Amino acid sequence: MGRTISEDRLFAAVTIGGLVLLGVLCLTGYVFWSGRFAVSILAGGILALFNFYWMRNTLKRVLNLHPRQAGSFAQFRYLLRLAFVALILYVLIVHAGIDVIGLIIGLSIFVVVIIGLSIYMLLDKGE
Incomplete structure (x- = not known):
């Protein structure tokens, strides 16, 4: 079919695709x-x-740790990230109006x- 995306460039493709979609949706919303x-x-x-970058960096660091340390490190970072995102969402919704x-649409960009x-x-490889 078209040009395949190598696994090495997958993170860049997701980031660029997310930014392009974000720009299109912001312009459409405006x-x-x-x-x-x-x-x-x-x-x-x-x-x-x-959140996507923070999760990626956490996973990269977890893969370089010993198995005994990796679990507790990942759990702590997950809870820290979750608390930070919850705090930001609270401030945005309650205090910033x-x-x-629109916020849910923006948060869903990387899922899409x-x-x-x-x-x-899947279609490109024919699997």
Whole structure:
């Protein structure tokens, strides 16, 4: 079919795809709804991007640890990341007045990109 995405470039493809989708959705939200809706999508997308990078870095570090240390390190980092994201979401929704639907759309960007890339790679390899 088309150009395949190597496993070495998969992280870059997900990141670039997420940023492109974020830009398209923000522009669409601004044109068809409001600036507040577009900012909400942008806030959710940035939070999703930050969360994605943090999770990747944690997993890379866990793979370099001894098995005894890896479990507790990963659990602590997971809870820390979850608490941080929950705090940011609380501040955005309660104090910043962010539109919840736009925020959910922004947070879902990487899910859509990963599913899209999975389908693309499945169809491209013919498996």
